[in-house]
Amino acid sequence: MPNSSNATELSALARTPHHIVRELEAGLLADTAHTSPKYFYDAVGSVLFEAICVLPEYYPTRTEAEIFSSHMADMAQVIGLGGSLIDLGAGNCAQAARLFPVLTPDQYVPIDISVQHLQDAVTRLQQRFPHIEMTALGLDLAHDWVLPVEVRNDKRLFFYPGSSIGNFEPRQALAFLRHLRASCDRQGGILIGVDLIKDKSLLDAAYADSLGVTAAFNLNLLRHVNRLLQSDFDVRQWQHEAYFNPQKSRVEMHLRATEDLRVNWPGGYRNFMQGENIHTENSYKYSIDSFVPLLAEAGFSNACHWSDPHGWFAVMYAKAA
Ligand code: AVJ
Secondary structure, three states: OOHHHHHHHHHHHHOOOOHHHHHHHHHOOOOOOOOOHOOOOOOOOHEEEEEHHHOOHHHHHHHHHHHHHHHHHHHHHHHHOOOOEEEEEEOOOOOOOOHHHOOOOOOEEEEEEEHHHHHHHHHHHHHHHHEEEEEOEEEEOOOOOOOOOOOOOOEEEEEEOOOOHOOOOOOHHHHHHHHHHHOOOOEEEEEEEEOOOHHHHHHHHOOOOOOHHHHHHHHHHHHHHHHHHHHOOOOOEEEEEEEEEEEOOOEEEEEEOOEEEEEEEEEEEEOOOOOEEEEEEEEOOOOOOHHHHHHHOOOOEEEEEEEEEOEEEEEEEEEEE
16 A cells, blocks of 8 residues: 555655755755745745734834825825736735725736735735736746736836845845836836834844744744655754844844754755754845935935834835836
8 A cells, every 4th residue: 555645745745846956955955054935935834924924023014004004195196006016925915905095006916926825815806906907926036037928017016015125135135126127117116115123122022922923933944844855854853043133134033953863855864963053034124224225226216215103114115217
């Protein structure tokens, strides 16, 4: 009798694209082991992230939402109406949907690495907003991507909320912004959420919450990697670690081995000593004064920004012209 759970695992590996297997192996075998934050977002990880967004310690999502509700009319004045709203990393499309009544886009183009998650949300949204043409796209924004011809060319507004830009190294963030600038004409623009540098204690708490949801989110990456690589990580041998690194202006997330251990996968293995880390995420924090020049360097001008009373988060708009 074939072992059915084994067969499932094998077919999962057979379905993992080679470049992903290579990327994971290279990261795990590096001097300091590391993985890309995109591997947080399997089915469980996506739900855990939605839970993080409503935690009291995780201020970014609700602070950004407050900024939008307080300044929406002013934003619409500056941005103008109509055009194509291109939602980068749309997830459940909740943030963009709140802009529809005010910005009245002609077309909505949500983009996410997981098209399935997206498709359900878009189907529901299309019923609420039948007049907006909707085209969901499955793209990995961390790699080379181009917009297909279905995306209208007049007045493209790139919407990049949630401070997702923070996952890029600053140099890569610039390259990404340049790519956006090259993907629209002079009528285009960018509306982006940027998490700001603040007290270390607030940042530490936001990424190491008291319920342990962020810990579960971080640890769940090991299960996702196990499925992709057919590796044998034991979640119980690892501990969540997250802290603000002020020198590098970023929150770092790591998984720390709680004992000496060995991880195996087809064609490879790695020994970890107790206390050794896998670096799983960087979340860069900016100031208004450091982000505006980045937008300018990327070819966006006339930047304006809206913030919350604490100055914890900023929403910035800049024109392609
Ligand atoms: C989705 C990248 C914006 O950096 O705050 C939340 C991901 N990681 N808690 C962030 C995250 C841990 C989040 N971004």
